[in-house]
Every structure is written in structure tokens, then in C-alpha cells.
Amino acid sequence: MPTKTKTQATLVWPPVLIREDETEEERKLRVGDEAEAKRVSDTIDRQIEVDRQVKSKTAQGAKILLLGQAESGKSTVLKNFQLHFAPKAFELEAEVWRPVIHLNLVRSVNFIVNLVLSRNQGLRDSLPNHQRKPSITSRPIGNDLRKLCVRLAPLRQVEENLIKILSGDENPRSGDSSGVNSQPYNPAKAPDVAIAAGKGWRQAFSLQRRSLESLGSSTKSDRSDDGQNRRILAALGDDIAALWKDEIVQHVLKSSEIALEEQPGFFLDQVVRITKEDYRPRPDDVLKARVTTIGPEEHTIIAESGSEKAKQWTIYDVGGSRGQRAAWAQFFDDVNIIIFLAPMSGFNQVLAEDESVNRLTDSLRLWQLICSNKILAGVEFVLFLNKLDILDAKLKSGVQFSSFVTSYTNKPNETKPVARYLLDVFVSLHQQYSPKRRKLHPHLTCAVDTKATSSIITRIQEVILVKILAQTNII
Ligand SMILES: Nc1nc2c(ncn2[C@@H]2O[C@H](COP(=O)(O)OP(=O)(O)OP(=O)(O)O)[C@@H](O)[C@H]2O)c(=O)[nH]1
Numbered sequence: 374m375p376t377k378t379k380t381q382a383t384l385v386w387p388p389v390l391i392r393e394d395e396t397e398e399e400r401k402l403r404v405g406d407e408a409e410a411k412r413v414s415d416t417i418d419r420q421i422e423v424d425r426q427v428k429s430k431t432a433q434g435a436k437i438l439l440l441g442q443a444e445s446g447k448s449t450v451l452k453n454f455q456l457h458f459a460p461k462a463f464e465l466e467a468e469v470w471r472p473v474i475h476l477n478l479v480r481s482v483n484f485i486v487n488l489v490l491s492r493n494q495g496l497r498d499s500l501p502n503h504q505r506k507p508s509i510t511s512r513p514i515g516n517d518l519r520k521l522c523v524r525l526a527p528l529r530q531v532e533e534n535l536i537k538i539l540s541g542d543e544n545p546r547s548g549d550s551s552g553v554n555s556q557p558y559n560p561a562k563a564p565d566v567a568i569a570a571g572k573g574w575r576q577a578f579s580l581q582r583r584s585l586e587s588l589g590s591s592t593k594s595d596r597s598d599d600g601q602n603r604r605i606l607a608a609l610g611d612d613i614a615a616l617w618k619d620e621i622v623q624h625v626l627k628s629s630e631i632a633l634e635e636q637p638g639f640f641l642d643q644v645v646r647i648t649k650e651d652y653r654p655r656p657d658d659v660l661k662a663r664v665t666t667i668g669p670e671e672h673t674i675i676a677e678s679g680s681e682k683a684k685q686w687t688i689y690d691v692g693g694s695r696g697q698r699a700a701w702a703q704f705f706d707d708v709n710i711i712i713f714l715a716p717m718s719g720f721n722q723v724l725a726e727d728e729s730v731n732r733l734t735d736s737l738r739l740w741q742l743i744c745s746n747k748i749l750a751g752v753e754f755v756l757f758l759n760k761l762d763i764l765d766a767k768l769k770s771g772v773q774f775s776s777f778v779t780s781y782t783n784k785p786n787e788t789k790p791v792a793r794y795l796l797d798v799f800v801s802l803h804q805q806y807s808p809k810r811r812k813l814h815p816h817l818t819c820a821v822d823t824k825a826t827s828s829i830i831t832r833i834q835e836v837i838l839v840k841i842l843a844q845t846n847i848i
């Protein structure tokens with residue numbers, strides 16, 4: 374059996390030859406040098422391993438979970454991430470959103486027509502004397518407005534066609550969770566569109582378009598439902614615009630306390646552009662398009678350029694209404710970051726699914742629950758106090774914040790102090806209920822403002838990088 378001789382190289386690198394005539398002093402020096410070389414080598418190895426881990430973790434990208442009540446803006450934030458990291462793919466997909474945008478528009482129109490016709494009866498009587506201007510009271514529905522409503526009647530068929538296109542179902546049933554949820558007319562609530570989880574509706578529509586294109590159908594000769602819808606909308610564009618501008622319509626909406634322009638999927642101020650037969654959605658249209666998310670969705674975004682090129686982001690988007698929240702927990706132990714959305718404009722609104730609950734109260738309770746969750750103790754939190762623009766419009770229109778939030782006393786009914794107040798409330802709940810100390814990254818946001826949201830996303834990227842470095846014990 375070979376034995377180790379004194380001249381044999383030891384296991385350190387570079388190999389050290391040990392002289393036979395080595396003195397005790399030289400031996401000590403050599404052993405010291407070897408220990409130092411090993412320390413340096415181990416440090417380099419550790420650094421290589423850390424770099425490898427960071428690289429693999431960052432290449433894999435972060436996993437983000439979007440949480441918040443229904444209509445808080447989760448899917449809108451997801452679209453912002455898609456636009457930020459993969460603008461080309463976003464642009465390519467824009468066309469798929471056209472029927473959703475058209476459906477949002479058409480449902481608003483049908484909603485107004487139903488509302489006007491149903492209120493017509495009592496309209497004259499309901500107007501106070503001083504508001505009975507001849508322009509309003511002497512022009513009851515029987516005249517111009519009634520004719521307008523009659524001309525707009527084909528939009529009911531368009532609504533049905535669009536639902537059919539989006540659900541991929543020949544006979545869509547109302548409230549069917551497997552397809553588009555066509556809610557019955559409800560004068561107290563804005564029309565909404567719910568589409569089941571997954572990308573089925575996008576695929577159904579894009580497949581339909583592709584097969585038409587391969588048959589050489591141009592927009593003009595397109596005899597599909599989609600082509601027919603476009604032609605009807607183009608023909609009725611001016612009438613829709615006239616309906617929205619109509620004095621009686623505006624009066625009925627105001628007296629019914631319905632602010633359509635503050636509600637999701639509002640496109641009535643863009644009618645002329647959106648009803649053109651060759652309309653192609655712009656990114657800001659796609660951001661405003663409203664589809665209720667049903668069931669969790671996993672989205673993968675691959676960065677198209679820049680230093681982040683090819684990096685993959687996984688974003689989980691969930692449904693926010695109460696019935697959907699049980700599905701959130703399955704993602705809790707697999708995410709790096711949670712973006713929680715709370716719409717600041719909800720202070721004077723109630724939940725669609727439970728009209729006894731104020732939206733702001735619901736957001737605060739939800740936030741408290743998420744903050745106190747032990748599984749999430751090590752997860753980084755980003756808070757979006759969203760819909761800043763709608764909050765601003767509401768306060769400017771005279772809605773008193775203190776009438777709904779009684780603890781807001783002796784402060785101005787203005788956007789800045791109100792937003793500051795809400796921020797303080799959310800931050801202190803986080804401090805109070807987090808199982809252990811954790812940094813919070815709060816932002817006042819308007820998720821339909823792509824530019825502002827893009828710069829927030831850049832800051833979130835930094836947070837994620839720091840988090841990954843911390844996880845690999847670098848900092
Ligand atoms: N004006 C304005 N609209 C917003 C803002 N954020 C989101 N929206 C709109 O609000 C609507 C609802 O947003 P979504 O992103 O669909 O809400 P969600 O949280 O995904 O809702 P669920 O899927 O039902 O849980 C959409 O029409 C958005 O365009 C905002 O900051 N300002």
C-alpha cells in the first residue's frame with residue numbers, strides 16, 4: 374500500500390512541494406501560507422456558489438402573487454408587467470382584447486338605454502321645478518331620445534354575439550362560470566364581464582380570427598359575427614356618442630347617482646375611435662378593458678430586452694371577490710413577493726357580492742389578514758393604494774371622505790391628505806399585525822397610467838433583487 378512521502382504534493386492547490394530539509398520555522402510559515410491559500414480558495418468557491426445561486430434564482434425570475442378585492446386592479450397590474458417586460462408580445466395580443474373592449478362599451482350603452490327607458494315614466498315628475506328646463510322636460514323620450522334608443526337596439530344582438538365569441542359557446546347561459554358571465558340588467562350596478570380562468574377566451578377569439586385570415590377574409594368582406602359586430606358598431610358610432618352627450622341621459626345618470634366614468638370598462642368617451650371598423654386597441658385601451666378574473670391564473674412573462682433579457686417572471690393573478698379568496702392560499706408558500714392592491718376610491722362603495730360591506734372596510738380587513746398570515750411572514754410585501762385618479766375625481770366632485778370614514782376629522786377633503794391618511798392606516802396595520810418585523814414597500818398608484826406604473830415596476834425589480842441576495846446570505 375503506497376504511503377504518503379514528504380515530497381508528495383499535498384491536497385492544496387497549487388501543489389506545494391515539501392522539502393526534506395525544511396526547518397521548523399519554515400514549516401510553520403508553510404502551514405500558515407497553506408491555511409491562507411485554503412481560506413482564499415474557500416472564499417472564491419463560496420462566491421462562485423453564491424453567484425450560481427443568484428444567477429439561477431434571478432434567471433428563473435421572481436414569483437409574484439397579486440392580491441386584493443375584486444376590481445382593485447390586480448389584472449391591470451399584471452398587464453402593466455406584460456407591457457413593461459414584453460411590449461412586443463403585448464402589442465401582438467392587443468387585438469385579442471378588441472371584443473372585450475367592444476363588449477364593455479356595448480354593455481354601457483345597453484345599460485344606459487335600459488335605465489333611460491325604465492326611468493322615463495317618472496322622469497318628468499322626479500325633476501325639481503327649477504330643473505324643468507324646456508330642453509329636458511319638453512323633450513320626453515317619445516322624441517329624439519326614444520328614436521336614438523330605437524336605433525341603438527341592434528346593440529343587444531351585438532352584446533349577445535360578443536358574449537358568444539368570448540365564451541366560445543354557441544348558446545351562452547347567463548351566470549355560467551365556464552364562460553362569460555352575462556349579468557342581467559341591474560340599474561344599481563355597472564355592467565361587468567366575467568370570464569373563466571385560463572386563456573380559453575383569448576384562444577377561442579384568436580383562432581377564429583386566424584382561420585378567417587387564412588381564408589383571405591379582409592375586414593370589409595368579413596361575414597363572421599366579429600365582422601358583423603364591427604360594421605354595426607361603425608354604423609352606430611355617432612348615435613352612441615350622441616346618447617352619451619344627451620342632456621336627459623346625463624341627468625338620469627346623475628339623479629340615479631351612477632358615475633359610469635368611474636366604473637370599470639368605461640369607453641364612452643372614446644366612442645368615435647373605438648367604433649371604427651378597423652379599430653385596433655392601444656395599450657391604454659387594453660389596460661382599461663374590464664374582465665372579471667374567475668379562478669387563479671398563472672402567467673409567465675419572458676423579458677424581451679435589456680439587462681433582464683430572457684428572464685422569466687411568474688405572476689399569479691387571482692379572482693378578488695369573496696367566493697374566490699379560498700383559492701389564494703395555495704400560492705402562499707411559493708412566492709417571493711406579494712403585491713396587495715387596495716383601491717382608495719372604494720371608500721363610498723359597497724362590495725358587489727355583499728352590499729352590506731363597504732369596500733374600504735373590506736380592503737382593510739383583508740390587508741390585516743394577509744399581514745398576520747404566518748406562512749407569509751418571510752414574503753416581501755408591496756402595497757398599491759390604487760385608483761388615485763378616481764379618488765381625486767370623487768373628492769373634486771364634492772363627495773365627502775369624512776362622511777364615510779368618520780375617523781377622518783378636521784382635515785381637508787383633498788386628495789393628498791386623504792391618500793396620506795389611508796397610507797398611514799395601512800402601514801400601521803402592517804406594523805401591528807406582521808408576525809415579525811418586515812419591510813413594506815407602499816405606493817400610491819394609478820394602474821391605468823402605464824408610465825408611472827412602469828417606474829414602480831423598476832423599483833419592485835430592485836426590491837426583488839435585494840430579497841434574492843438576502844436569501845443567498847450576501848447581504
Ligand atoms: N381609473 C382607474 N381605473 C383602474 C385603475 N386600476 C384598475 N382600473 C380599472 O378597474 C377595473 C378593474 O380592474 P381589474 O384589474 O380588472 O381588477 P381585478 O382586481 O383584477 O378584479 P377581479 O379580477 O374581479 O378580482 C379595470 O377596468 C381597470 O382598467 C386605476 O388606478 N384607475
Ligand SMILES: [Mg+2]
Nearest residue numbers: 447448665666
Ligand atoms: Mg382580475
